[in-house]
Amino acid sequence: MTGRLIGIGLGPGDPELLTLKAVRLMRAAPVIAYPLAEGGESLARAIAAPHLPGGQDEIAIPLCMSADRAPGQGAYDRAAPRIAAALEAGRDVAVLCEGDPLFYGSFLQLLARLGPRHPVEIVPGVSSVMAAAARARHPLSARADRFAVLPATLPDGALRAAIEAAESVAILKLGRHFARVKALIEDMGLTGRATYAERVGQPGERVLPLGETGGAAPYFALILIYRGAEPAILASLAAGDAR
Structure with a gap:
């Protein structure tokens, strides 16, 4: 046995x-x-x-x-x-x-x-993606939205193409790639639709709009982006910006 x-x-x-x-x-x-x-x-x-x-x-x-x-x-x-x-x-x-x-x-x-x-x-366990979305009240997708999970280790061209191919995106493993990924998101005009989360459920947890972040990010950090047209999700993101 x-x-x-x-x-x-x-x-x-x-x-x-x-x-x-x-x-x-x-x-x-x-x-x-x-x-x-x-x-x-x-x-x-x-x-x-x-x-x-x-x-x-x-x-x-x-x-x-x-x-x-x-x-x-x-x-x-x-x-x-x-x-x-x-x-x-x-x-x-x-x-x-x-x-x-x-x-x-x-x-x-x-x-x-x-x-x-x-x-x-x-x-199975609760992933950081789902926990961050719940903590931020950032809906991930609805109806026919496509959802993509991407590692920040991808080069800019691959990240841009993958973000453009989905309505909802989670970018993981930020760490030393954070400044580069943040700049790419800003260049794509998506900063206002992006939420940043680090150490979700751990001491030192931070969840805030991406535009309010600065400095470095730990490995246990991620970015959620919504670039689709579902009105309920857009309203939720707008409410998050107002908080």
């Missing part, structure tokens, strides 16, 4: 945004695993902490935040055998995942390495 590899979606940061199923499976698992920021703490474990019963074995996965894929791949190469040993001993391993396990999630790395040989269960 092999244990289950369980990907637990934790949401963007607020411990109250976990699902009942996520809490139940996470508490019952004898082993938990989670990413650990280089030289820092684990945001995933901090989100889960209020729900953890104590006494579980823990596997931390130290990650190097780099544009180069090699260091991150190496971290999962080293973690996979430790998790596999627990699974092969018949112990479930709950992998704590910020946001949703399959939405730009690091759980994909473990799924590729361990999924073919072990049972897998995945619990």
Whole structure:
């Protein structure tokens, strides 16, 4: 009998945004695993902490935040055998995942390495996109609107084309790309239809119109844009500007 590899979606940061199923499976698992920021703490474990019963074995996965894929791949190469040993001993391993396990999630790395040989269960989580929209009261789309999720790492030409191809857009992974992306949005005349959000559900949360921002942005920041014609969404954005 092999244990289950369980990907637990934790949401963007607020411990109250976990699902009942996520809490139940996470508490019952004898082993938990989670990413650990280089030289820092684990945001995933901090989100889960209020729900953890104590006494579980823990596997931390130290990650190097780099544009180069090699260091991150190496971290999962080293973690996979430790998790596999627990699974092969018949112990479930709950992998704590910020946001949703399959939405730009690091759980994909473990799924590729361990999924073919072990049972897998995945619990979806509230994504930062949905949490930011709710916090800002920024409707994402309606009726026939197309919705696109884009990484800020794309070059300007690709970003512009993708924004122009959809009525509603979320741009993630801002970080060092923020000034460039903000300038592109301004050049497209969309600043008035854009909302900025950072660290949603975490300490230091900020949600405001893009035009009111300045300076740098963290990695956990995103921009929501609406460029369609749905009157209810336009009215909501206008109300947001007035706040």
